[in-house]
Amino acid sequence: MTREITTLLFDLDGTLINTNELIIASFQATLKEFLPEKEFSREEILPFIGPPISETFGNLLPERAEEMITFYRAFTNEHHDELILEYDGVYEAIRALYEEDYKLAIVSTKIYDTVMRGLKVMGLDKFFQVVIGFDQVKTAKPDPEGINMALTLLNASQEEAIMIGDNYHDILAGKNAGVKTAGVAWSIKGEETLLTYEPDYMLHKMGDLLKIVHDEEQ
Template sequence: MTRKITTLLFDLDGTLINTNELIIKTFQHTLGAYYPERTFEREDILPFIGPSLIDTFTGFDPERAQEMVDHYRAFNKEHHDELILEYDGVYETIRALYEEDYKLAIVSTKMYDMILKGLKTTGLDKYFQVVIGLDQVASPKPDPEGINMALKLLNSTADEAIMVGDNYHDIEAAHNANVKSAGVSWAIRGADYLRGYNPTYILESMGDLLDIVRED
């Protein structure tokens, strides 16, 4: 039987690796350094999770945006390993997909070196044939460039691929690339938020992917 889905593309933060606390604390640290007169609560940070850092910080101060990005990345890298957590079932699912010869890739708005750091820290690095980071594309998600690049490198077509993510830009990038999409219910803003962007599937656990690809 010919598989309909042969290729799975994943976002990293909030999808495969629980970096929510790391991201929130890094934003709070960075914004606190530049706007000490303001207080940034967790809910204030949520809209910043997903879009590229330069887009987010440009919204605060275009002239200092890159400086703020550099500040963010330095703190994030320093505290990375102590603040990231694993999601239940992710490692086992990715390993199973790999062992069943599915093509696996990361398409993230994170820098390539930090993607590798996260994958290595959680032991997932050995399972992905392709990693696409922010510094490898001209236009980040929701632009389809990263997805299209991954598909080309994997010798896959859009109709045999699915993009898995925790944020609107993952789902919209999938739509723009004409691939299936799956939103994860453990997204920090919840499944109902993702349903508003019409993903093909909502995953209650990462293991749901196995049922989807095996039955597709």
């Protein structure tokens, strides 16, 4: 029996780890510090989740973007462990995939050190052979660079890989890289939003991946 899918590439935030409240709090603190004259509602902050913060702050206040990035990262670093949460069933599903010898990687728009911190807090770091952070690529998702880098390091082909994420950047990056794609229904932006980008699969729990990869076996 051969496997059609051998390689699974994951986004981190909002996919494997519930960092939504940490990200929102970090944006709220940063925006209050640098744009005190404008109030941002929670709904106005949601579109900022997913793209690199350099892009978001560059659009909001380009002349102070670097200061905002530094402030944001300092806030995130200080409050990281207390505000991140576990998604039900993620640890068990990732462990099962690892124990079945699937190739597993992270492709994130967060810097490498912060990705590793989140993985370690949740006990997931031991399952991933490759971790690609924002500071390891020239161009972030939806550019396929990070996915292609992970595939090269894992010695895997496009045809045998799937990209899993909670944001349209993940789905588009997967399509741009020529791999299968899966959205997660627990995305803070909503399942319907992700479906408009036509992922190959929609996961309602991480355990759904096990059925998908097993069904793909020939």
